[in-house]
Amino acid sequence: MTTSDAAAGSTLGAAAARLRVAVPSVADRVAAELRLQLAEGLLLPGARLTESTIADDLGVSRNTVREAFAELAAERLVVRHPNRGVFVASLEAGDIHDVYTVRRAIEVSAIRGGGSPERVAAVRAAVEEGKAAAAANDEEGLGSANQHFHGAIVALAGSRRLDTIMSQVLAEMRLFFHKATVDAHFYRGYLPDNEEICKALEAGELDRAGELLLAYLNRSEERQTAVHGE
């Protein structure tokens, strides 16, 4: 869950990288800023991102913005149309199914592998975080708690690569959630599922946890496609 800092490098480069004062490249900071605006729904799907405009707004060079775009494009948050510009990615029905296919693969695999007690505890923490948000009627908190829950499940596997894949998938989903989030009770119904899945995980009933999670994801996909229209 934490693993906030960047991935490690080579043998002793790892230590060096961990020690290094984090001075993200300008391009990285631009990408981070855009990622933020995307997550907050400030930039809606389909919107166009003009290089020069962003360069001026953020006070950086066009080339730097370009590098940032490359990052975001690699994460599928943005789509490049050659000679036309980059646009905020907009997912359609097929993409939703695709995203859920990825989630089914990595989440179910991760939970069926179990995980260290600390990692299971992280899952539990996310469940409680969701309950607290529900009690406080904090819709935004409910949403992020749910993402923490699924992120923690993937983190069970302890794989750097699976973690980044999952975080990218979640970032993609945030992109078109802004439509669905208006439905205030959207996540609330998932709380019991999370609780049950977590219990099964804690009890070591990994196969059952996997089944539950799979069913959950299937239902979630169904609902998403319904909300998204067709």
Add this chain to the structure above:
Amino acid sequence: MTTSDAAAGSTLGAAAARLRVAVPSVADRVAAELRLQLAEGLLLPGARLTESTIADDLGVSRNTVREAFAELAAERLVVRHPNRGVFVASLEAGDIHDVYTVRRAIEVSAIRGGGSPERVAAVRAAVEEGKAAAAANDEEGLGSANQHFHGAIVALAGSRRLDTIMSQVLAEMRLFFHKATVDAHFYRGYLPDNEEICKALEAGELDRAGELLLAYLNRSEERQTAVHGE
């Protein structure tokens, strides 16, 4: 569900994209060239890639090379050391386990979901390709046939995202296979496994196919870590 061909793009952008004459950007072509040299073992792990050198060699601008580097870095084929340059990625023991964790997740998930007859046929074709290569004593062909086999398995799911993830993982593995490939009989032992897995798949025994594939991957990881030296 069929959506036989890749998921569509934007409403009519799909047609445009399909129609568009493929004119990869210069940066893309540079990236492709480097990818090729990486796959052929011309650029060994740990090797340094100097911007200006490559820019001169390929007759492009340094900025363009930089964009190509961004692409490759996103694919983990190359690692950026800030202010020091980019180096060909070199996987260590932990990375091998990590890569196999990803493979277990997506390959097993894909095979357990079955797939259309054509996609199953593609898996069968890869198996036969491997047999033919073995008969011809074509070690190189054996290796690529094996990759086709696993690629075809993931393709069963019909997910664009899973496909790209898998192709990236395979590209990563090619990076450090050059050490192992010297062992001429490396892949040969896997042929019977592939055959059996394929048979189970064709017979619709998806759970069993998943089990076999999982065992296969575990053995393969074991062997890889052994070859790679602890």
Add this chain to the structure above:
DNA sequence: ATCGTCGGATTGTTGAACAATCGGCCAAAG
């Protein structure tokens, strides 16, 4: 109303420039 053409705007790519940073070398100090 349809088609061709033109113009404006934006992207793709280049080349040069400069500051920042790194690694290594060498000298001085302990």
Add this chain to the structure above:
DNA sequence: CTTTGGCCGATTGTTCAACAATCCGACGAT
């Protein structure tokens, strides 16, 4: 002899300005 310190060359990070290529929309001709 080892270590500390600083300098130098090389490479990267970033910016800027320019140009060709391409696209979109509008305008005008048929």
